[in-house]
Amino acid sequence: MTQCQHAWKMTNAQYGFTVFERCSHCHGVRTYYAAQDTWDEYREGGCTWSIVENAQTLRFDLECEKCQQQVDFKDLMGLMYCTSCMEDCEVECAQKALAPQKTWILAAFGFLPHAPETEISAARLEILTDYFNQRRDTSRSRVKILPFSLIKQVSLCHGELIHDIGMLSPEPFPERKPLF
Amino acid sequence: MKIQELIQNLGLKPLSRFEDRDISGVFISDMMSDAMANAKSGNLWITVQTHKSIIPAANLVDVAAVIITSGKTVPQDTVELADRHAIALLSTDQPTFDLIGKLYGLGIATS
Ligand SMILES: [Zn+2]
Ligand SMILES: [Zn+2]
Numbered sequence: 051m052t053q054c055q056h057a058w059k060m061t062n063a064q065y066g067f068t069v070f071e072r073c074s075h076c077h078g079v080r081t082y083y084a085a086q087d088t089w090d091e092y093r094e095g096g097c098t099w100s101i102v103e104n105a106q107t108l109r110f111d112l113e114c115e116k117c118q119q120q121v122d123f124k125d126l127m128g129l130m131y132c133t134s135c136m137e138d139c140e141v142e143c144a145q146k147a148l149a150p151q152k153t154w155i156l157a158a159f160g161f162l163p164h165a166p167e168t169e170i171s172a173a174r175l176e177i178l179t180d181y182f183n184q185r186r187d188t189s190r191s192r193v194k195i196l197p198f199s200l201i202k203q204v205s206l207c208h209g210e211l212i213h214d215i216g217m218l219s220p221e222p223f224p225e226r227k228p229l230f
Numbered sequence: 231m232k233i234q235e236l237i238q239n240l241g242l243k244p245l246s247r248f249e250d251r252d253i254s255g256v257f258i259s260d261m262m263s264d265a266m267a268n269a270k271s272g273n274l275w276i277t278v279q280t281h282k283s284i285i286p287a288a289n290l291v292d293v294a295a296v297i298i299t300s301g302k303t304v305p306q307d308t309v310e311l312a313d314r315h316a317i318a319l320l321s322t323d324q325p326t327f328d329l330i331g332k333l334y335g336l337g338i339a340t341s
Contacts, residue, residue, distance in 0.1 A: 060267060063267050065263060106261060106263055107263050108263035108264075108266055108267050110267070129286075129290065131283075131285075131286035131289075131290075133311070154289055154290075154315070156286070156290065182290060182291070185270070185271055185291060185292065186271050186291075186292040187271050187272065187292060190249075190251070190292070191292070193289075193290060210282060210283045210285075210286050210311070211283070212262050212266065212283055212286050212287045212290065213262055213263065213283070214261050214262050214263055
């Protein structure tokens with residue numbers, strides 16, 4: 051059997067919300083996907099979680115149009131653009147190294163809190179990279195998606211997460227707070 | 231049609247440096263997630279969204295240019311990010327509806 055040269059398309063696209071919540075006791079932050087936006091506060095063990103942000107988002111899977119292989123990306127919270135905010139951050143180093151080849155770097159985030167099991171595997175990031183490159187005119191430029199764990203210090207990173215904050219408010223777009 | 235020609239035709243104001251390229255089709259939305267799902271390479275992305283995260287979104291899906299309509303003021307950090315990524319960021323005082331009508335007249339429709 052010859053190996054399929056996959057041609058990825060987005061499938062099972064669902065619009066919903068990335069809910070960011072914070073505990074007023076331990077100051078922990080966690081995020082999850084929700085189909086509806088909620089602003090409920092609730093207690094869980096010693097924690098009191100309240101929602102600090104609802105960002106409109108999209109979750110999806112990819113499917114190969116040739117071999118019908120499906121790859122689940124429902125655990126992808128979002129893609130962050132490297133804005134070169136920290137020197138000697140591995141993401142920034144990759145950005146510098148690949149800039150002459152006109153390749154833009156993004157970091158893929160799973161939901162918070164981060165743990166080894168919320169990392170999106172290198173194999174899946176390669177598929178995601180292929181998918182977005184297949185949508186591009188790659189004679190002009192390409193993208194490459196790396197794991198967020200390469201970011202030197204996530205809490206200090208000023209990369210730009212691609213999602214829709216404040217879209218439900220009629221007020222002008224507020225300046226974004228740091229997310230982590 | 232290329233971006234430069236479009237700028238001249240419609241009196242658009244270029245805000246960033248960019249490489250000229252062909253335009254194919256129009257995408258209209260104020261949402262990044264929508265662009266991630268539906269914008270196509272070479273599209274003109276028409277929006278009133280001026281937050282700087284539109285630039286990474288535009289770059290991710292390889293749109294040809296972003297046009298901010300209705301004379302919305304574009305923050306400096308948005309312009310800087312567009313410069314850095316050589317994304318054509320254009321603005322116009324025209325409302326989206328009027329601009330779409332003119333694009334349609336030029337033979338550039340949604341695709
Ligand atoms: Zn395949
Ligand atoms: Zn807690």
